[in-house]
Amino acid sequence: MRITLERSNLLKSLNHVHRVVERRNTIPILSNVLLRSDGASLEMKATDLDLEITEATPAQVEQAGATTVPAHLLYDIVRKLPDGSEVLLATNAEGTAMTVASGRSKFSLQCLPQSDFPDLTAGSFSHSFRVKATDLKMLIDRTQFAISTEETRYYLNGIFMHTVENKGELKLRAVATDGHRLARADIEAPAGSEGMPGVIVPRKTVSELQKLLDNPDVVVTVEVSDAKIRLTIGSIIMTSKLIDGTFPDYQRVIPANNDKELRVDCQSFAQAVDRVSTISSERGRAVKLALNEGQMTLTVNNPDSGSATEELPVGYESDPLEIGFNAKYLLDITAQLTGSEAVFMLADPGSPTLVRDLAADDALYVLMPMRV
Numbered sequence: 622m623r624i625t626l627e628r629s630n631l632l633k634s635l636n637h638v639h640r641v642v643e644r645r646n647t648i649p650i651l652s653n654v655l656l657r658s659d660g661a662s663l664e665m666k667a668t669d670l671d672l673e674i675t676e677a678t679p680a681q682v683e684q685a686g687a688t689t690v691p692a693h694l695l696y697d698i699v700r701k702l703p704d705g706s707e708v709l710l711a712t713n714a715e716g717t718a719m720t721v722a723s724g725r726s727k728f729s730l731q732c733l734p735q736s737d738f739p740d741l742t743a744g745s746f747s748h749s750f751r752v753k754a755t756d757l758k759m760l761i762d763r764t765q766f767a768i769s770t771e772e773t774r775y776y777l778n779g780i781f782m783h784t785v786e787n788k789g790e791l792k793l794r795a796v797a798t799d800g801h802r803l804a805r806a807d808i809e810a811p812a813g814s815e816g817m818p819g820v821i822v823p824r825k826t827v828s829e830l831q832k833l834l835d836n837p838d839v840v841v842t843v844e845v846s847d848a849k850i851r852l853t854i855g856s857i858i859m860t861s862k863l864i865d866g867t868f869p870d871y872q873r874v875i876p877a878n879n880d881k882e883l884r885v886d887c888q889s890f891a892q893a894v895d896r897v898s899t900i901s902s903e904r905g906r907a908v909k910l911a912l913n914e915g916q917m918t919l920t921v922n923n924p925d926s927g928s929a930t931e932e933l934p935v936g937y938e939s940d941p942l943e944i945g946f947n948a949k950y951l952l953d954i955t956a957q958l959t960g961s962e963a964v965f966m967l968a969d970p971g972s973p974t975l976v977r978d979l980a981a982d983d984a985l986y987v988l989m990p991m992r993v
Contacts, residue, residue: 622686623711624658626678628702628723631663634678635696637857638667640829641674642692653689655738656710656719658682663710666738667692672826673741675858687735688712690719698728741860746844746851750813752793754841754854758834760795761827763806763984766953768824769799776866780827783819784810791815796871802950803871803987804957817845821864826850833857875987876973879966883912884936884979887963891955897921897929898948907945907991912937912967921948944970945993954986 638654646652655666663680666673699708702723709722712732721728761780769777781796791810796803822830833854834841842853851860897919898908911918917935922928944967955963960980967974976986 623684624680626680630678634676638674639692639696641667654692657687659685672861688732690730746846748817749844750811754839756808764795764797764804767797767804779821779823781868806984826861879968881939881967883965900929908948909993912942945991
């Protein structure tokens with residue numbers, strides 16, 4: 622293999638694919654990125670056996686070929702080369718080493734044969750549809766913070782995507798929960814998504830996908846089967862295994878009869894929560910909300926360092942109520958709200974609270990209270 626390409630193109634594609642590669646690997650080939658050149662492009666592929674990202678970038682191909690080299694090492698070398706430079710990639714006759722040359726810099730990297738590189742893309746997909754990058758990013762952004770990190774409940778370690786009928790319209794819905802809070806977001810179901818299997822997209826895949834959806838003009842092709850999901854974003858193809866488990870019946874935990882309505886200014890509320898929670902030593906410390914007509918008092922008590930209170934004018938006309946929440950969870954939810962005002966539907970100090978965004982009825986949040 623012998624090819625020349627622009628550093629900026631090489632770096633951009635490497636940046637997309639190298640993140641998949643785990644820093645510590647017991648299987649040497651999984652530390653490598655597969656480079657395959659033919660025609661007028663270089664294709665790069667990286668995988669951790671659960672997630673695979675492929676991207677092609679333009680290149681001048683003198684001699685086609687394929688090899689694998691250490692992914693993070695190649696990325697670090699290219700990252701440190703000067704802007705605007707051209708990079709030559711050339712393998713030796715035996716295919717055991719690859720030269721990376723640019724200007725006066727020259728590196729030699731050890732290669733492993735491309736025949737050892739695993740392939741994740743086998744299998745067919747039962748459903749295929751196209752969705753705007755902005756819509757897909759919205760679904761992820763509004764729900765991703767609620768994904769569980771508890772490995773024992775592995776079926777909560779991702780976003781549950783499925784189609785559902787809501788008020789007579791078919792929606793593509795994303796749901797995530799960690800048992801303490803739940804986030805749900807909808808978009809209009811794209812043509813072709815009808816009847817797709819409900820799938821749980823793993824946390825790492827969601828995180829990488831979020832970074833790849835940076836161009837709002839792109840339309841993403843999504844292909845789904847029972848075991849895998851494949852997303853084509855421009856020149857990038859991302860294939861991922863799905864979490865093999867059953868997502869719980871989340872509808873049961875969404876309260877329907879909460880009758881106490883609280884309206885708050887999102888920004889003022891978030892700032893007040895952030896200020897009073899400064900006093901708590903741990904991130905999970907509860908903040909108490911004492912509600913009276915037209916007013917809320919936020920309180921945090923920490924036996925080790927002291928206490929904090931702040932008053933806030935709010936829209937509240939029900940019976941007085943005291944309820945506690947995890948301060949971080951409150952801030953996570955308010956960070957997702959796009960409008961200036963949020964509505965909390967409350968029942969009592971021990972029941973889940975429903976949070977809605979007044980500016981967007983396509984998302985809702987449920988938060989479990991804490992004892993205070």
